[in-house]
Amino acid sequence: MEPLFMEAVFQEKIWGGNSLHSVFGFDLPSEKIGEDWAISAHPHGVSKVQNGPFKGQKLDQLWRDHQELFGNQEGDVFPLLVKILDAADDLSVQVHPDDNYALKHEGEFGKTECWYIIDAKPGAQIIYGHNAKTREELAQMIEAGRWDDLLHKVTVKKGDFFYVPSGTIHGIGKGIMILETQQSSDTTYRVYDYDRKDDQGNRRELHIRQSEDVTTVPARENTLNISENKQGSSAVITYLQTEFFNVYEWQVHGFLKLKKQAPYTLATVTEGYGKLIVEDKTYELTMGSSFILPNDVENWELQGEATLIASEPGKHL
Structure with missing residues (x-):
């Protein structure tokens, strides 16, 4: 795990x-x-x-x-x-x-x-x-x-x-x-x-x-329904939930605790540094770090000052 x-x-x-x-x-x-x-x-x-x-x-x-x-x-x-x-x-x-x-x-x-x-x-x-x-x-x-x-x-x-x-x-x-x-x-x-x-x-x-x-004609307006879920000073921003993928921003200011909500999750650090903690094991995160949280990872915690973009498979999968 x-x-x-x-x-x-x-x-x-x-x-x-x-x-x-x-x-x-x-x-x-x-x-x-x-x-x-x-x-x-x-x-x-x-x-x-x-x-x-x-x-x-x-x-x-x-x-x-x-x-x-x-x-x-x-x-x-x-x-x-x-x-x-x-x-x-x-x-x-x-x-x-x-x-x-x-x-x-x-x-x-x-x-x-x-x-x-x-x-x-x-x-x-x-x-x-x-x-x-x-x-x-x-x-x-x-x-x-x-x-x-x-x-x-x-x-x-x-x-x-x-x-x-x-x-x-x-x-x-x-x-x-x-x-x-x-x-x-x-x-x-x-x-x-x-x-x-x-x-x-x-x-x-x-x-x-x-x-x-x-090409789609006439062009389609792609309106976003963005939502934010605060956790102390940190937050999860939901950008998209589509048939292809769901996409989130994880804003980490101190710590952010998360739970599995899909068969697997992808994430990339776009700014800052921090730590990923899974089952009491700690992994260093730097800008550009990319990882997959496989199906057996039920919970994880992020610590530090960092921004990550996360995604998971969409509902039709």
Whole structure:
């Protein structure tokens, strides 16, 4: 009965930078690291366990061979993926398919996701939604390159939270670091990439037909019903409870005691330092620490001054 601490998997990106080192202290393999796949069983980047009897084992292997850790959940694929993204430059404008489209055309889950803004430079913006009223108008605006008319931009700040269901046109802007919780999928359809070129002078592939197929038109308003449960100076903020995942912020100021409410729970430290206590055993937490609390962990306590983003499988699982 102990947490599974996961080893970071780093992804080099054209828009990446060095902030995962300067902010979190990660030892990065290059100066263009855009993503830390903190908890992942996706074949494009599988996390390994860092501690305990399963040390060195990959998460996809644990899901397959040790379902007791996850409450004997159905499904061949571990359903969630947690990332930290460092946008040193603008990401492409993109959209993700839902499960039906992705399974038919890509052979994997669709991609619904959400973002917690870890930090943002003053004035930093995301693209979140679009202004087209019909599919015909969407196609016309994309064809004409009327990006200022089409795309809806939102200025963000540290601590903001956004729900990004499949079908939502979106893009993370330069100068933003986020914690992303998503379905375990790596299917992205690029709508626009600012006409930039890679190191070989080539423009990255766009996916206009697929983007027009899967974009929700007109854009849907994703209203959040955020609630807070105080525990002394600490608190649990509930951001989302969806069919795919439930997402929380654990604000630790002194101590925070929590109980299991799902077959397993994922968590990442986005700020501060502290301790995790499970069954009288203490584990040090630093910025960027990511762990899974398996099914046999019924209660745990957090101590220190820290912010963690936690998630668990949604109700349909």
